Amino acid sequence: MTEAEIRAVAEPILQRWLGPCGLTALEIQPGEDFEGDPIIELTARYPAIRPTGLAADRLLAKASIEAVHELREMLISLGETRFPMLIHKTHQ
Numbered sequence: 230m231t232e233a234e235i236r237a238v239a240e241p242i243l244q245r246w247l248g249p250c251g252l253t254a255l256e257i258q259p260g261e262d263f264e265g266d267p268i269i270e271l272t273a274r275y276p277a278i279r280p281t282g283l284a285a286d287r288l289l290a291k292a293s294i295e296a297v298h299e300l301r302e303m304l305i306s307l308g309e310t311r312f313p314m315l316i317h318k319t320h321q
Contacts (some may be wrong), residue, residue: 232257236267238303241315243273246296250289251275252289253320262314270276273284277319289317 230238234255243255254274262268293315300313 230304230307232309235304235309238307239271240259240301242300242303243271243296243315246299247273247289250285259311260314262312264290265306267311269309269311271300272316272318275317275319279307281321293317 236255240255244252249263252273253276256270256272256274258270258272260262260268297313297315304311304313
């Protein structure tokens with residue numbers, strides 16, 4: 230799939246799951262995992278100042294797992310075999 234096709238699928242899913250955690254931007258690019266296999270790198274950007282603490286961390290962890298799971302299933306159904314690797318970063 231092209232980056233535009235992946236973005237069209239990924240943005241609504243990640244916004245639904247990660248929006249409540251403060252998601253402000255999403256970057257998508259091809260990459261490789263630690264074994265050299267092709268992946269889709271999804272960099273989720275958040276404000277430099279965001280909620281912290283155990284509750285916020287748990288919310289982000291659960292949302293991340295659910296988002297990647299849903300996205301992976303959708304990509305597979307569309308014939309995409311690369312794994313979506315989600316990376317979280319704050320704006321600097």
